Amino acid sequence: MAGGFVFVVGPSGAGKDSLIAYARGAFADNAHVIFPRRVVTRPSSEFEDHDSLDETAFAQAEQEGAFALCWRAHGLGYGIPKAALDEVNSGRVAVCNISRRMVPWSRVHLPNVAVVEVTAPVDVLAARLAGRARLEDGDLVARLTRSLEVWTPVDASIVNDRTIDEAGGELVAFIAGHHKGISTGKTPMEDRLVPRFG
Numbered sequence: 001m002a003g004g005f006v007f008v009v010g011p012s013g014a015g016k017d018s019l020i021a022y023a024r025g026a027f028a029d030n031a032h033v034i035f036p037r038r039v040v041t042r043p044s045s046e047f048e049d050h051d052s053l054d055e056t057a058f059a060q061a062e063q064e065g066a067f068a069l070c071w072r073a074h075g076l077g078y079g080i081p082k083a084a085l086d087e088v089n090s091g092r093v094a095v096c097n098i099s100r101r102m103v104p105w106s107r108v109h110l111p112n113v114a115v116v117e118v119t120a121p122v123d124v125l126a127a128r129l130a131g132r133a134r135l136e137d138g139d140l141v142a143r144l145t146r147s148l149e150v151w152t153p154v155d156a157s158i159v160n161d162r163t164i165d166e167a168g169g170e171l172v173a174f175i176a177g178h179h180k181g182i183s184t185g186k187t188p189m190e191d192r193l194v195p196r197f198g
Contacts, residue, residue, distance in 0.1 A: 004112025013128035022168030036084035041077040
């Protein structure tokens with residue numbers, strides 16, 4: 001029986017990677033839940049841990065079908081390795097950070113997709129982006145405005161302006177619930193529409 005995906009989405013500065021790292025630790029001894037590393041066309045940093053490819057290698061990997069899904073955002077290429085889909089097809093649940101623009105495609109083409117939005121008040125998002133201050137982020141105001149304009153139906157929403165244990169605990173509980181639902185054949189039949197914070 002196929003497993004499924006938990007896709008974590010949300011605006012820049014929401015703390016998606018921090019909550020995913022928290023969940024990874026919580027499921028460290030659970031082989032049924034995996035956390036595939038994204039591939040991105042820029043070097044990893046303290047703010048974003050991923051595998052890196054240059055543009056040429058990324059384009060070749062995409063052409064060869066090396067990604068379960070891939071997209072472009074902010075002038076960069078992002079991909080989830082096809083190995084993640086292979087693991088899901090063998091019964092595992094994969095937790096990944098993806099673009100919200102990929103959610104509609106994912107719900108059609110991938111098995112048992114659940115989507116969690118991580119967000120925070122606008123002033124918190126702005127302060128986090130300013131503190132990160134990566135050159136490739138470009139105009140922070142434009143980036144934040146752009147990220148808040150995109151909305152998609154999600155299955156749960158986590159407001160990440162609290163302690164990591166509180167917000168991370170919500171993500172852990174959602175992942176565990178999705179895994180249990182798949183195991184018992186009780187996955188949701190339709191999206192639960194959750195309003196976005198902000």
